[in-house]
Amino acid sequence: MSSDYPSDWKKRRKAVLKRDGFQCQNCGSKEGPDGSSQLHAHHIVPKSKGGTHRQSNLTTLCEDCHNSIHGESLAPTATKDTSHGESYDEIDGVLIDRDSGKVVPHFSGKDSNESEYDE
Numbered sequence: 001m002s003s004d005y006p007s008d009w010k011k012r013r014k015a016v017l018k019r020d021g022f023q024c025q026n027c028g029s030k031e032g033p034d035g036s037s038q039l040h041a042h043h044i045v046p047k048s049k050g051g052t053h054r055q056s057n058l059t060t061l062c063e064d065c066h067n068s069i070h071g072e073s074l075a076p077t078a079t080k081d082t083s084h085g086e087s088y089d090e091i092d093g094v095l096i097d098r099d100s101g102k103v104v105p106h107f108s109g110k111d112s113n114e115s116e117y118d119e
Contacts, residue, residue, distance in 0.1 A: 006053050013041040013058075020060035026103045029062045037062040042069065042103070059103065069103060 006012070017039055022031045029037035042061045045051030061069070 004047070009053070012053060012055065016041045016055055016058045017060050019055065023060065024062035024065055025059045026061055026065040029064075031062075037064075039063075040066040042066055044103075061103065065103070 017031070022039065023029070024037060024039065031037050031039040040061050040063060041058045043051045043053075044057050044059055047053075051057050
């Protein structure tokens with residue numbers, strides 16, 4: 001893990017996953033006994049853009065949705081049609097559905113100067 005993570009990162013990550021019910025906040029997949037997804041704590045505002053490690057800036061995403069946000073794959077929700085007037089807010093390059101509050105996967109690709117831990 002990158003040295004710019006706090007020493008209590010594992011504890012923070014677990015607290016965020018617990019807060020979010022061990023469920024991806026984008027597609028709803030679960031980790032553990034009730035599901036088989038690997039869950040990640042994702043920085044909503046990227047660290048590289050001033051985001052913090054506070055729980056208010058972290059959300060739970062499954063590996064597929066997390067990779068999608070970072071431009072590495074398609075999310076399980078990628079079939080959603082966004083061409084019919086749905087409303088979204090963009091916060092530092094992250095799209096948030098105003099109705100559900102969920103992260104909307106986009107496919108802009110990973111910035112070439114970001115490391116895997118920058119966000």
